[in-house]
Amino acid sequence: MTSRYNDLRLIGIAWRLDHLRWAESSNLDDVVRSSGACMTASSTAEPPCGDRPMTDAALAELLCAGCPVVDECLELELRTAGEDTFGVWGGLPEEDRRELHFHWRRRGERALDHEEGGSAG
Numbered sequence: 001m002t003s004r005y006n007d008l009r010l011i012g013i014a015w016r017l018d019h020l021r022w023a024e025s026s027n028l029d030d031v032v033r034s035s036g037a038c039m040t041a042s043s044t045a046e047p048p049c050g051d052r053p054m055t056d057a058a059l060a061e062l063l064c065a066g067c068p069v070v071d072e073c074l075e076l077e078l079r080t081a082g083e084d085t086f087g088v089w090g091g092l093p094e095e096d097r098r099e100l101h102f103h104w105r106r107r108g109e110r111a112l113d114h115e116e117g118g119s120a121g
C-alpha cells in the first residue's frame with residue numbers, strides 16, 4: 001500500500017464520517033456500547049488470531065468486520081482521544097487513526113469554507 005493510496009483512503013473515510021458530524025457524542029457512545037460487535041460477551045471468548053501474532057491492522061480488520069457501528073465508533077474515538085488514540089477502534093489501527101485525525105479535523109474547515117462560500121454566492 002503506498003502512502004498516497006493510504007492518504008486517499010483516509011480522506012475518503014473522513015468524508016464518509018461527515019454524516020455524523022452533528023451527532024451528539026453521548027448518542028454515539030450509547031449506540032457503540034449497545035451495538036458494537038466487540039461489546040458482546042461472545043466476542044471475548046477466544047482471541048480471533050489464535051497463537052499467531054497479528055498486526056493491529058489485521059486485528060482491526062478481523063475484530064471490526066461486520067460491526068454495524070464502525071462509523072459511530074470511529075467518530076467517537078476521533079472526538080474523544082484525538083491524536084492520542086490507542087489500540088483498535090472503528091476498524092482501524094491507531095497509526096491510521098492518527099493520520100485520519102488530520103483529515104478528519106480538516107473536514108470541519110472544509111464544511112465551513114463551503115458554508116461561507118455558499119452564503120457569499
Ligand code: SF4
Pocket residue numbers: 032035036037038039063064065067068069070073074088089090091
Ligand atoms: S468498530 Fe470495532 S472497536 Fe468499534 S465497536 Fe465495532 S467492533 Fe468494537
